[in-house]
Amino acid sequence: MIHFCGRIAAAAIAISIFFNGQLFAQDVPLDAAVKVGKLPNGFTYYIRKNAVPEKRAVLYLANNVGSILETDAQQGLAHFLEHMAFNGTKHFPKNELVSYLQKAGVRFGADLNASTSFDETIYQLPVSTEDKTLFRNALQIMRDWAQDITLDGEEIDKERGVILEEKRQRLGSAQRIQDKTMPLWVNQSRYANRLPIGTEEVLKNFSHEEIRKFYEDWYRPDLQALIVVGDVNVAATEKAIISLFSNMKLPPHPKKREEYTIPLSGKNQFLMVNDPEVATMRMEVMVKHPAMEMKTVVDLREALKRTLFGMMMANRFNEIVQKPDAPFLNASSSIGQMMGDLDAFSGRVILKPGGAEKGIKAFWMELERVKQYGFTASELKRAGINYMSTIENAYKERDKTPSEGFVREYVQHFLHGVGSPGVVYEYELYKKIIAELGTDEMNQLAKKYITDTNRDIIIVADDKQKDSLPVMQWLQSVGPVTAYEDKKVTRTTLLDQAPKAGTITSEKVLKEVGATELVLSNGVKVVLKPTEFKKDEIVFNAFSPGGLSLVSDADFYSARMASSLVSASGVSDMTLQELRNLLTGKTVSVGAFIDETTEGISGAASREDLETALQLVYLYFTKPRKDPVAFSNMVEQLRISYSNADQSPGTIFRDTLSAVLGDHHFRKMKMPPEKLDMLDADKALQIYKDRFADASDFTFTFVGSFDVAAIKPLLEKYLGSLPAIQRKETAKDLQLNYPQGRIVRKVIKGKEQQAVVMLAFGGAFEYEKATSDQMRALASILTIRLIERLREQEGGVYNARASVNIRKLPAGEYTFLVNFICDPRNVEPLILSVNSEIMKLKMEGAAEEDLTKYKAGEKSGLDRVMKENSFWLSYLSGKFINGEEPEMPEVRNRMKLITPQSLQQTAVKYFNNANYIRVILVPETN
Numbered sequence: 001m002i003h004f005c006g007r008i009a010a011a012a013i014a015i016s017i018f019f020n021g022q023l024f025a026q027d028v029p030l031d032a033a034v035k036v037g038k039l040p041n042g043f044t045y046y047i048r049k050n051a052v053p054e055k056r057a058v059l060y061l062a063n064n065v066g067s068i069l070e071t072d073a074q075q076g077l078a079h080f081l082e083h084m085a086f087n088g089t090k091h092f093p094k095n096e097l098v099s100y101l102q103k104a105g106v107r108f109g110a111d112l113n114a115s116t117s118f119d120e121t122i123y124q125l126p127v128s129t130e131d132k133t134l135f136r137n138a139l140q141i142m143r144d145w146a147q148d149i150t151l152d153g154e155e156i157d158k159e160r161g162v163i164l165e166e167k168r169q170r171l172g173s174a175q176r177i178q179d180k181t182m183p184l185w186v187n188q189s190r191y192a193n194r195l196p197i198g199t200e201e202v203l204k205n206f207s208h209e210e211i212r213k214f215y216e217d218w219y220r221p222d223l224q225a226l227i228v229v230g231d232v233n234v235a236a237t238e239k240a241i242i243s244l245f246s247n248m249k250l251p252p253h254p255k256k257r258e259e260y261t262i263p264l265s266g267k268n269q270f271l272m273v274n275d276p277e278v279a280t281m282r283m284e285v286m287v288k289h290p291a292m293e294m295k296t297v298v299d300l301r302e303a304l305k306r307t308l309f310g311m312m313m314a315n316r317f318n319e320i321v322q323k324p325d326a327p328f329l330n331a332s333s334s335i336g337q338m339m340g341d342l343d344a345f346s347g348r349v350i351l352k353p354g355g356a357e358k359g360i361k362a363f364w365m366e367l368e369r370v371k372q373y374g375f376t377a378s379e380l381k382r383a384g385i386n387y388m389s390t391i392e393n394a395y396k397e398r399d400k401t402p403s404e405g406f407v408r409e410y411v412q413h414f415l416h417g418v419g420s421p422g423v424v425y426e427y428e429l430y431k432k433i434i435a436e437l438g439t440d441e442m443n444q445l446a447k448k449y450i451t452d453t454n455r456d457i458i459i460v461a462d463d464k465q466k467d468s469l470p471v472m473q474w475l476q477s478v479g480p481v482t483a484y485e486d487k488k489v490t491r492t493t494l495l496d497q498a499p500k501a502g503t504i505t506s507e508k509v510l511k512e513v514g515a516t517e518l519v520l521s522n523g524v525k526v527v528l529k530p531t532e533f534k535k536d537e538i539v540f541n542a543f544s545p546g547g548l549s550l551v552s553d554a555d556f557y558s559a560r561m562a563s564s565l566v567s568a569s570g571v572s573d574m575t576l577q578e579l580r581n582l583l584t585g586k587t588v589s590v591g592a593f594i595d596e597t598t599e600g601i602s603g604a605a606s607r608e609d610l611e612t613a614l615q616l617v618y619l620y621f622t623k624p625r626k627d628p629v630a631f632s633n634m635v636e637q638l639r640i641s642y643s644n645a646d647q648s649p650g651t652i653f654r655d656t657l658s659a660v661l662g663d664h665h666f667r668k669m670k671m672p673p674e675k676l677d678m679l680d681a682d683k684a685l686q687i688y689k690d691r692f693a694d695a696s697d698f699t700f701t702f703v704g705s706f707d708v709a710a711i712k713p714l715l716e717k718y719l720g721s722l723p724a725i726q727r728k729e730t731a732k733d734l735q736l737n738y739p740q741g742r743i744v745r746k747v748i749k750g751k752e753q754q755a756v757v758m759l760a761f762g763g764a765f766e767y768e769k770a771t772s773d774q775m776r777a778l779a780s781i782l783t784i785r786l787i788e789r790l791r792e793q794e795g796g797v798y799n800a801r802a803s804v805n806i807r808k809l810p811a812g813e814y815t816f817l818v819n820f821i822c823d824p825r826n827v828e829p830l831i832l833s834v835n836s837e838i839m840k841l842k843m844e845g846a847a848e849e850d851l852t853k854y855k856a857g858e859k860s861g862l863d864r865v866m867k868e869n870s871f872w873l874s875y876l877s878g879k880f881i882n883g884e885e886p887e888m889p890e891v892r893n894r895m896k897l898i899t900p901q902s903l904q905q906t907a908v909k910y911f912n913n914a915n916y917i918r919v920i921l922v923p924e925t926n
Contacts, residue, residue, distance in 0.1 A: 042250065057129045057232050065219065147221075171754045281460065284456075389585045533869055
């Protein structure tokens with residue numbers, strides 16, 4: 001403790017010197033807790049000991065290499081090379097690398113992954129450090145990726161199909177719009193034709209030598225860094241890195257790593273883009289500026305001002321959209337990094353149908369308002385308090401920071417020189433900056449970044465809006481502009497008076513899960529599980545049985561909007577915006593829900609703000625609010641979502657799938673547009689009040705950093721005072737069951753050569769936990785098999801996934817789902833392959849190797865999530881909802897029951913071809 005206080009004092013002294021102007025522009029120091037080194041060959045490494053999560057480490061290999069370095073003949077090969085790193089290295093030939101790691105509990109995609117952008121390529125690998133051999137091999141894998149990927153010709157050719165399918169997944173409206181707008185955003189620079197996914201021509205036809213040349217040219221030690229953060233011995237890890245990476249060689253004549261730029265022309269650009277699938281018209285604005293570095297105190301101060309700017313503008317736009325007859329649906333603006341050597345002010349406004357002029361002018365007026373008059377002192381104060389609340393939370397949790405957070409910082413430090421002084425330094429720095437930051441300095445930001453040069457404006461609309469809009473005339477006609485008036489916060493407390501507290505009538509210990517169960521005098525049940533996973537985090541939820549199942553068919557659609565209406569309306573006599581202002585600086589969130597079979601409350605808070613959270617819970621029960629403007633805006637948003645839905649292949653496919661899986665019951669389907677006019681805010685609020693009129697059958701679960709004895713008085717005061725009329729309810733079985741028989745639907749829509757496939761097997765079953773375990777294992781193992789067959793062997797998909805949904809109440813039901821995207825010409829062969837793998841499971845059960853991978857992944861995953869409050873909240877709540885006794889979750893004994901034979905029996909019984917659904921989307925040109 002004394003040592004740490006010394007660090008804080010040292011940081012405070014250093015920052016004080018900065019603010020006295022002596023060292024103001026010097027680089028901020030790198031956190032002393034990280035060991036940084038550079039080998040003679042230029043290879044850089046970062047090592048930090050961090051025990052969250054314990055007995056694990058996260059390894060990243062950062063390469064200052066991306067698609068921007070590709071020649072015309074290499075477009076897409078930086079990303080292709082990233083794929084090849086998983087298809088064979090010196091010490092792990094072909095697919096042995098992925099297989100080895102899966103058997104060690106590392107999940108492909110979720111844990112083991114990589115990414116390629118314009119300027120960098122990052123490989124990530126989280127592993128256990130308890131297994132010393134595994135950790136050594138993880139370092140060896142990083143060394144292999146750095147310079148020993150085998151790039152076997154046969155493997156390259158097999159991967160072409162996978163990459164082309166990944167490219168296919170991106171097809172659609174968003175990609176078509178990006179293809180038109182990207183050249184404008186980047187001023188026709190090299191970035192315009194170096195999208196990481198590459199071109200189909202190159203991907204199909206590049207020679208093996210071309211990708212090998214790219215690897216030899218650019219994967220080299222002076223452009224690479226290894227970051228290791230976790231529960232490691234720093235000295236031993238450094239020794240291993242020096243041993244493994246020192247023999248890496250630079251090419252005889254290394255190419256210069258060019259830093260490509262986006263030239264600023266000093267001109268303004270305008271573009272109108274039409275696409276048939278655009279749901280709502282929007283305007284996007286970008287004003288480009290030379291990039292700011294993030295190395296000095298001056299830089300961090302400027303970055304903080306940008307963040308505060310975004311927070312205050314978001315608050316203003318939120319106010320506007322909550323007004324009656326709001327001029328636009330949504331708007332946002334920010335100042336930050338763009339790409340290449342540029343930063344930018346960016347803004348976006350989502351317009352109402354027929355309201356382009358009104359919306360664009362209103363959006364532009366807000367930008368002009370902040371340019372001319374800036375922000376008020378009260379706005380800046382609120383933003384500063386909210387920002388410091390976030391920083392203070394990180395400061396409190398400094399010893400609980402996950403390794404992943406540190407790794408990402410050090411990647412940015414290596415690639416871009418971004419300062420990483422540590423949270424102690426940053427906390428002291430930002431506290432001083434915010435204390436002295438005034439509106440005069442803050443208000444220069446808008447004038448600096450929202451300028452009339454290097455400005456791009458893009459209008460995105462559907463095909464109906466073919467005519468060019470006089471946007472520039474509209475912008476020039478905006479005015480006059482008046483100063484913003486900030487509404488004063490008249491309330492200082494949530495409650496007018498304290499509620500009459502209840503009492504605790506019974507208490508018992510749930511020893512198995514380390515929890516305490518209380519029953520309050522009004523019947524409310526409370527389960528408390530204190531943890532030490534976080535120093536200052538409490539999460540909670542509550543439920544009671546019933547939900548929408550107890551609402552009449554006639555009121556169903558209004559009921560479905562009830563909790564959203566209340567959440568958007570504030571509480572008591574406060575609007576949502578007034579409530580947000582009152583909660584400035586508090587770490588608290590609370591929301592209500594009504595779903596198919598339950599109603600309830602969920603939330604989170606710091607220890608200091610738990611009482612505020614409980615006050616909000618009390619108000620959501622006793623004083624919910626109906627805001628007619630919020631309701632009107634919600635209905636309008638729904639109405640707009642229907643306006644162009646018939647042009648969106650994805651929307652039509654999802655709606656069809658929901659209808660088929662729901663057996664065309666209206667409660668499972670999208671609301672018909674003709675029902676919009678029948679939605680009733682009064683009815684919605686009435687239903688909400690009814691669902692929350694009786695707390696006696698609610699079960700609350702709290703998990704986190706609290707003391708059971710200390711929290712009891714708060715529970716008695718705020719939960720013990722909730723209304724109770726002692727009605728006993730259960731969810732009604734409305735027979736909303738999986739449809740019987742074999743059903744095939746084909747949706748024919750769209751122009752892109754892209755097919756979407758969803759296969760389903762389902763039906764009723766007698767729920768048992770053991771059967772549920774078998775089903776989940778079966779879905780996971782089928783996913784492993786589909787990735788191996790459809791992706792690795794056949795190159796027909798980028799990804800394929802099997803999952804299972806299991807329901808216990810109101811009646812047991814299961815649904816296995818298999819989904820993938822592919823070339824329309826390959827739909828039938830790939831479905832045959834899926835059915836072939838299912839048949840193998842029915843005939844033979846799971847292969848031992850796949851079973852080993854599944855069990856290792858389950859154990860590794862459970863070991864990690866059991867140290868998270870959110871897991872325990874979900875786990876315990878799920879047990880109580882299903883009426884089951886909570887028990888300590890474990891894997892070993894459960895996994896013993898999962899065998900090839902048990903999975904074979906499960907597959908035979910539940911992959912039932914009699915209840916089979918197939919829904920596919922294919923293009924009109926198929």
